[in-house]
Amino acid sequence: MGAGKSIGRNYRIWQRIQTAIEVVYPPRCIGCGEMAASDFGLCGPCWRETPFIGGTVCHSCGAPVPGSDDGHRIDCDDCLRRPQPWAEGRAALLYQGRARSLVLALKHGDRSELAKPAARWMAQAGRTLFRPDTVIAPVPLHWSRLLKRRYNQSALLSLHLGKEAGLPVCPDLLRRKRRTPPLEGKTAAERAETLREAITLHPRRGQVLRGRSVLLVDDVMTSGATLAACSRACQEAGAAHISVLVLARVAKDA
């Protein structure tokens, strides 16, 4: 092979690498994989199809409520009827449509790269929950589920949220002592009973919460039973203020 031919061939390979870099480098939409111009992680159409929670929300569970926020505390009917054991709660998305598929991809699809943009949305939705003494802690997974899924999506969200909010994260603050069966289809009382004593403070984290604020993080809130069990464990450990922040809230009418 002559030198000219080799240079030409190398040039063509270089051109191909350049093209590949240009194709790979622009941000990709985490919803559909198309090129996205913004750094929010979603292209325009996916952004419009993703049900972000905005406007007036329940201060306990983060669900949208009618009316305008005049600065006074607002609670939805469910939270008025059955007050949550935590002080404040927010959610970034409604658990439906494209938001549901993003949550499921993070939970079961090994799409850990979704956690960073998701945590950014959560930081936005939960910005009023951050206090100077807040420690962030994820809802724990039982170790057997952790083995199957490779990572705890709530712990991953917590770590990214900590960076967004500039707050410390304690990934092993809480732990699940025994494996709890799926809670779907159970009544509120049955869920609470199932979770009772299943979630406890890590024995080596006994003093972390004393007199401090804690922000509990999960991917989805349905009835709030799991977060309630976590809140009770934090209360017993002496937490002064408990709030919760989730990626998606199951809408009551959905």
Ligand SMILES: [Zn+2]
């Ligand atoms: Zn898209």
Ligand SMILES: [Zn+2]
């Ligand atoms: Zn509520």
